Amino acid sequence: MKDKIIALRKRGFKYDNICETLNVSKMYVAKVLKESGMTSNLWTKERLQKLEELCDAGYSNAEIAIKLSVTRDQVRNAKSKHGFKQALPKFKRDILELANIYSSEETAKILKLHRRTVQAVRTAYGVNHNNRYYMIQRAHKLYNQGVSIDDICKALNKKYQTVEDYLCTSINI
Numbered sequence: 001m002k003d004k005i006i007a008l009r010k011r012g013f014k015y016d017n018i019c020e021t022l023n024v025s026k027m028y029v030a031k032v033l034k035e036s037g038m039t040s041n042l043w044t045k046e047r048l049q050k051l052e053e054l055c056d057a058g059y060s061n062a063e064i065a066i067k068l069s070v071t072r073d074q075v076r077n078a079k080s081k082h083g084f085k086q087a088l089p090k091f092k093r094d095i096l097e098l099a100n101i102y103s104s105e106e107t108a109k110i111l112k113l114h115r116r117t118v119q120a121v122r123t124a125y126g127v128n129h130n131n132r133y134y135m136i137q138r139a140h141k142l143y144n145q146g147v148s149i150d151d152i153c154k155a156l157n158k159k160y161q162t163v164e165d166y167l168c169t170s171i172n173i
Contacts (some may be wrong), residue, residue: 005032012073042070043078051078058089092121099127102138139166 001022008018018029043051047068054064061075068075079086088096091111098107099122108115135156142152153163 002032002036005029006036006038009033009038010071012071012077014077042074043082048078048082051075051082052084055079055084056087058087058093060089061086092125095121096125096127099125136166136169139163143167 001024004022005018005024008021013021015026015029018024019026050068051064054067059067061072061079064075065072078084087093091113094111095107095113095118098110102110104115104118104122107113108118111118135158139152139156142155143149147155149160149163149167152158153160156163156166158166
């Protein structure tokens with residue numbers, strides 16, 4: 001029985017879950033874990049700091065679990081308990097950063113990703129790349145890079161007058 005309690009705790013089970021699973025008292029579980037030296041705090045200040053850094057860097061729970069030598073459940077529980085949120089993975093942040101400047105095809109070429117991957121991320125995060133604001137912003141960006149208005153017309157597939165209107169519209173880039 002003691003081995004089962006220790007095994008379940010190592011797998012990330014909480015005391016209550018162990019009690020229910022093995023039909024034993026909480027006091028008995030606590031006693032067994034104390035005798036085995038497993039009552040020390042798993043999430044030290046340093047480990048929580050590392051957890052926060054890994055979350056901010058966009059690592060998945062599985063990747064964090066491997067790096068910290070704990071289970072995914074322990075990572076998920078610690079994140080929930082301490083209020084850590086999962087950052088977007090780097091490739092998604094990159095896609096969204098470029099989403100307001102370039103088309104899906106251009107973004108895919110820049111990031112060396114498949115166009116459908118880029119489109120899926122943009123759709124999932126509500127980035128509408130065909131709206132007027134996007135076109136205005138893109139026209140400004142290209143113009144500031146020294147691209148001629150004729151080339152901007154081709155890139156945006158818009159008429160000269162429309163591109164001029166976009167460039168006359170002030171925006172915050």
